[in-house]
Structure formats: C-alpha cells, structure tokens
Amino acid sequence: MRILGPDGRPIETGPPVSEEIRKMVENARALADQGHLQPALQQMAIAFQGDVASDLVLDTTCALLARMAQITGAEENPEQELFEKLRQNRDDPAAYYQTGEHFFQLQQPSVARAFLARAKELKGDIVDELSQAIDVNYAQALMDMGDYEGAIAAFHALNDKYGGLPIWLILEMAECYALLRRLDEAEAVYQVAPPEAAAQFEGMEAVREEVGDLLARVHDFDGEDMDLRDWYYVQTRSVLLETNPDENSGGRFDFFQPTEEEAAYLIGIAAALLDIKGYAPNRILWLGEHSEPLARAFAQWWEVRDEDVRAYRPGDNTDSQEELSLLVMNHSYDVFALPDQEAFVDLAQARAGLITFALDMRWAERQPMVPDLAGFLSQACNLPWEPRVQIDPAQQTITPIEETRDAQTVAADLARQFPSEAECDQVARDILEDLSICTDLILDHRDGELIRRPMVTHSPIQPSQPG
Numbered sequence: 183m184r185i186l187g188p189d190g191r192p193i194e195t196g197p198p199v200s201e202e203i204r205k206m207v208e209n210a211r212a213l214a215d216q217g218h219l220q221p222a223l224q225q226m227a228i229a230f231q232g233d234v235a236s237d238l239v240l241d242t243t244c245a246l247l248a249r250m251a252q253i254t255g256a257e258e259n260p261e262q263e264l265f266e267k268l269r270q271n272r273d274d275p276a277a278y279y280q281t282g283e284h285f286f287q288l289q290q291p292s293v294a295r296a297f298l299a300r301a302k303e304l305k306g307d308i309v310d311e312l313s314q315a316i317d318v319n320y321a322q323a324l325m326d327m328g329d330y331e332g333a334i335a336a337f338h339a340l341n342d343k344y345g346g347l348p349i350w351l352i353l354e355m356a357e358c359y360a361l362l363r364r365l366d367e368a369e370a371v372y373q374v375a376p377p378e379a380a381a382q383f384e385g386m387e388a389v390r391e392e393v394g395d396l397l398a399r400v401h402d403f404d405g406e407d408m409d410l411r412d413w414y415y416v417q418t419r420s421v422l423l424e425t426n427p428d429e430n431s432g433g434r435f436d437f438f439q440p441t442e443e444e445a446a447y448l449i450g451i452a453a454a455l456l457d458i459k460g461y462a463p464n465r466i467l468w469l470g471e472h473s474e475p476l477a478r479a480f481a482q483w484w485e486v487r488d489e490d491v492r493a494y495r496p497g498d499n500t501d502s503q504e505e506l507s508l509l510v511m512n513h514s515y516d517v518f519a520l521p522d523q524e525a526f527v528d529l530a531q532a533r534a535g536l537i538t539f540a541l542d543m544r545w546a547e548r549q550p551m552v553p554d555l556a557g558f559l560s561q562a563c564n565l566p567w568e569p570r571v572q573i574d575p576a577q578q579t580i581t582p583i584e585e586t587r588d589a590q591t592v593a594a595d596l597a598r599q600f601p602s603e604a605e606c607d608q609v610a611r612d613i614l615e616d617l618s619i620c621t622d623l624i625l626d627h628r629d630g631e632l633i634r635r636p637m638v639t640h641s642p643i644q645p646s647q648p649g
Contacts, residue, residue, distance in 0.1 A: 203233045207242050219250050230296045234278070240269040260284065275304035279316050286319050291326035298323055314344055322354065330358040349375045349386055353393045360393075360400045361416075368397055402620050411613065415620055421455060421613060423448050440543050442566040446599035449476070451613075452539060453483040454606035456508070458614065461537060463508035467494040470516025475567040476541060477510045478593030483600065496525040502535035512565055514540040541565065567592040 210225035226243050233239045247262040264281045271277060282297035298320040305313045321336035337355045341347050347355070352375045359368035372393065380386040399416045406412075414421070456462060466486050468477035474493070481491045494509050509529075511517065520526050529538070543563055564570045567589070572581045587595070600606070 199233060199236045199238045203229050203236070203239065207238055210242060210246065214246055214249065219246060219253065222246055223250070227290075227293050230293055232296075234268075234281075234296050234300050235272050240265060240272075244269055273304060275301040275316065276312060278304065279312065279319070282316075282323070283319060286323060289326070291323040295320065295323040295327065309343065314340075317343065318351070321351070325354060325358055330362050333358050334362075349379055349383060350389065353386075353389055357393050357396060360397050363400060365397070365400060365404065368400075372397060399620070406619065409616075411616055415617055421452075421617070423451050423609075423613070438543070438563045439570055440563075440565065442596055443599045445541070445543070445566055446479070446596045447601055448541065448543065449479050449596065450483065450600040450606040451609050453480060454603070454610035455613065456537070458607065458610050461506060463506045463537065465490045465505055465507040467492060467498060467507050467509045468511070469494040469509060470511050470513070470519050472565070472568045473510055473512045473516060474589040475592035475596070476512055476565075478589050479596040480508060480510060480539075482593055482597035494529075496521065496528060498536065499529050499531060499533050500535040501533045505535065507536045509536055509538045511538070511540040512568065513563070514542055516540070566596075 206225055206229040210222040210229070213219075213222035213225060223243075223246055226239070226246065229239055244262060244265050247259055247265060251259040251262060261284065264277070264284055267274075267277045268281060278297045278301035282294045282301060284294075285291075285297065286294035298316055301316045302313075302320060305316060317336070317340050321333050321340060324330075324336055325333035334355060337347065337351060337358070340351065352371060356368050356372040356375075359365075359371060375386075375390060377387065377390065380390040396416070403412055403416070408416070411421075462484055463480075464484075464486065466477045466481045466484075468474050468491075477491055480486075481488075498507060498509070517526060517529065520529065543565065567585060567587070569585065570583045572583055574581075585592075
C-alpha cells in the first residue's frame with residue numbers, strides 16, 4: 183500500500199528526481215499519449231542514464247511497457263516483468279543485475295551499464311558469484327560503450343578481486359589496449375593468452391585470431407594520425423563514407439532522416455568503389471523488409487537485368503567463378519531477417535561470389551554507431567524509402583508519413599540524383615588512397631578464411647558528424 187500526501191498523490195519512496203529526468207519522463211508520456219510508444223520508451227532509456235530507481239522512472243516505464251503489451255497482444259513481456267520486480271524491491275542487486283543483463287544481451291550497453299552500476303552499488307564489498315557476474319558485465323558494458331580506459335580499470339579490478347581472469351576477458355583487455363593505441367601493453371596482455379591456452383576452450387582460437395588481426399590493423403597506423411575512416415577500417419575492415427549535410431548541426435537526434443540526395447550520394451560512391459576494385463556485380467540481392475529499393479538503385483547504376491535482382495535466399499553465398507552478387511541491406515540488423523542460425527553462419531563466411539553492403543547511415547555523437555543497434559537506446563534512422571515521420575519540436579508531435587511509391591519508382595528517383603560518375607570515382611579514389619596503408623581492406627580479402635563481423639560492437643572514436 184502506498185502512502186498518499188496532502189494533495190492525494192502518492193509520496194515517492196525512491197530517490198529524488200532531477201528536473202532533467204522529470205522533463206524526459208514528461209516527453210516520454212507526451213509521445214505515448216500521441217500513440218508513439220517505441221519513441222516514448224526510447225526517451226525513457228535515455229532517462230535511465232541518470233535514474234534507474236525512482237518511483238517516477240520505474241512507474242512510468244512499467245506503464246509504458248504495459249500499454250505496449252496490450253497493443254501488441256503479447257501474453258508475456260519479459261521487460262515488464264523485470265521492471266515490476268525492480269519497482270517492488272529497489273534494494274535487490276539481483277533484480278538490477280537481471281535487468282542489466284537483459285539489455286546487455288540485447289547489445290544495448292548504455293542501458294545495461296546504468297542498471298549494472300546500481301547493482302554494484304547495492305552489492306557493496308560482498309564477493310560471491312553474483313558480484314562476479316555483475317562486475318564482469320559492467321566491465322564489458324564499458325568496453326562496448328567505447329570507454330576503454332574504464333573497461334581496462336574494471337578488468338584489472340576483476341583480476342585483483344577474484345584472483346585471475348578467464349581467457350576471453352584477457353583477450354578483451356588486449357583489444358581495449360589496442361583500440362587506445364597502447365600497443366606495447368596490448369601485445370603484453372595478448373601474450374598472456376597463448377594459442378595453446380586458447381585451444382583448451384571452444385571458440386577461443388577464432389577469438390584470439392580476431393584480436394591478433396585487430397592488433398595488426400592498429401599497427402598499420404603506428405605513428406600515423408588516424409581519422410574516422412581509418413578507425414572504421416581498424417574496427418571492421420570495411421569502408422566508411424563520411425558526409426555531413428549540415429556542418430553547423432550537432433548533438434543527438436532520436437530520429438535521423440537522410441534525404442534521397444544524401445542516400446544517392448552514398449550509393450554512387452559505394453558503387454564507384456566496387457568499380458575501381460574490379461568488383462562490378464552482375465546480380466543484386468536484397469535482405470530485409472525495406473531493402474528492395476536500395477537493391478534496385480544499385481541495379482540502375484550497373485544496368486543489371488530485372489531477372490537478376492531479387493531477394494536473398496540461403497545458399498546464395500557461393501564461390502562462383504561465373505557471377506558476383508552484391509547483397510544489400512538498409513541496416514546491418516537486417517541480417518535478423520534470415521530464417522535461422524544456420525543461414526546466418528552461411529552468410530557470415532567470406533566467399534568469392536558475394537559482397538555484402540549495409541547502408542547504415544547514422545547521425546551520432548559516437549561513431550561508428552553502426553549498425554542501428556536495433557532498439558531501446560538507438561537513434562532511429564529512417565531512410566527515404568522506409569516509413570518516416572514528420573517531427574514538430576515546438577508542438578512535440580510526430581506525424582507518420584506514408585510512402586506510396588513502389589520499389590522500382592523509388593530506385594528510379596534515386597538514380598536521377600546520383601552524382602556524376604566522375605565525382606563518384608574521384609571520391610572513391612580518395613578513400614582508397616586514404617586506406618592504401620592498410621594491409622587487408624575487406625574488398626581484397628574475400629579468400630574464404632575471413633569471417634565478417636556483421637555488427638560493430640566497439641567505437642574507438644567520438645566525432646560529431648554522421649558517417
């Protein structure tokens with residue numbers, strides 16, 4: 183039973199709430215009242231960074247999740263159960279750990295960190311199995327957020343507190359040192375996990391090879407200044423195309439909605455890169471509900487026949503010598519459209535007959551925020567051919583915009599906005615020159631041994647422009 187104050191409203195039993203958090207909650211409620219529950223929950227996810235324990239935050243989150251479950255008809259809502267448990271007992275470190283673990287598994291480290299930090303605070307100096315699980319996830323959340331100094335300190339604290347680290351954490355510490363360009367320390371830690379030690383644990387040999395490969399890529403720039411594109415190569419062996427439609431803009435946007443002209447610019451440069459490398463495809467595939475217009479736009483560039491433009495099917499990733507396919511996705515998380523884990527593993531193999539491309543356009547304070555991170559705390563990037571919204575900041579209203587064009591029409595409209603081939607070629611050549619120092623650009627590395635990382639987990643640089 184809750185105690186009511188003189189005004190008839192419940193007296194809060196949690197910690198005091200700052201004015202900034204109150205405003206975030208008010209914005210979330212306003213969005214929900216307009217029927218935009220996902221953006222409302224996204225606003226609450228930002229509020230979690232400063233408050234995971236007050237009545238205001240927990241009550242509002244539970245109410246929003248309940249409304250979401252009612253609308254979707256879901257009989258079970260794990261997130262609602264987690265928050266209800268928190269609301270009932272704010273002093274239970276296990277409840278905060280379970281919530282943090284939930285968001286950590288969803289690859290939302292910024293959200294997870296706040297709950298894990300509260301669990302650490304409640305656990306205090308107690309050393310047991312739960313405290314170890316909390317400390318491990320907290321360290322990894324810091325790493326996934328790009329706080330490599332904080333993660334290294336947390337790994338050392340784990341080592342001191344529990345008398346050693348498992349091999350997978352040792353390799354993650356080496357990765358953190360590498361991304362800080364502290365190569366001597368990275369190499370020293372890496373040698374603590376020799377091949378024979380990795381061979382004793384399933385999957386660790388491949389992980390050790392990946393970290394060793396990362397060290398080699400960082401060594402590519404030893405003593406050199408590194409810009410955003412260089413760092414993107416270090417992290418992914420891929421190519422980052424930078425564009426900033428408004429250099430005077432900054433800050434965090436919950437919704438990033440690039441124009442058709444901006445999308446056409448990036449498509450044209452990506453196509454020019456493939457042309458210069460000699461990888462012009464003769465078949466275009468798409469993966470993901472809204473990726474067909476992107477595929478058909480690429481098809482317009484190379485004048486690929488309609489019968490050679492279709493949705494991806496498991497088994498399309500081959501070492502064919504007769505044809506080269508380009509598989510396109512609007513966002514990296516479109517890989518979740520694959521039917522099963524087996525299809526995902528097949529696609530992840532680097533083979534000579536397939537190149538994958540994800541547009542992954544972001545406007546972010548941290549970059550690369552690639553992919554969209556699929557959820558709670560991510561920015562929403564709505565491409566021109568995807569469902570979009572019109573936002574009125576003054577009225578705090580969001581109005582859906584209906585797309586009436588079919589994929590072929592969208593592709594034709596995009597093709598009319600391609601930059602000239604000369605401009606695209608020049609930008610592509612500039613990018614390749616910038617990356618000439620690199621030893622294993624992914625376009626040169628389709629040898630059947632490279633395992634592509636479909637999702638970026640760590641961001642080694644924090645610029646203010648979109649990529």
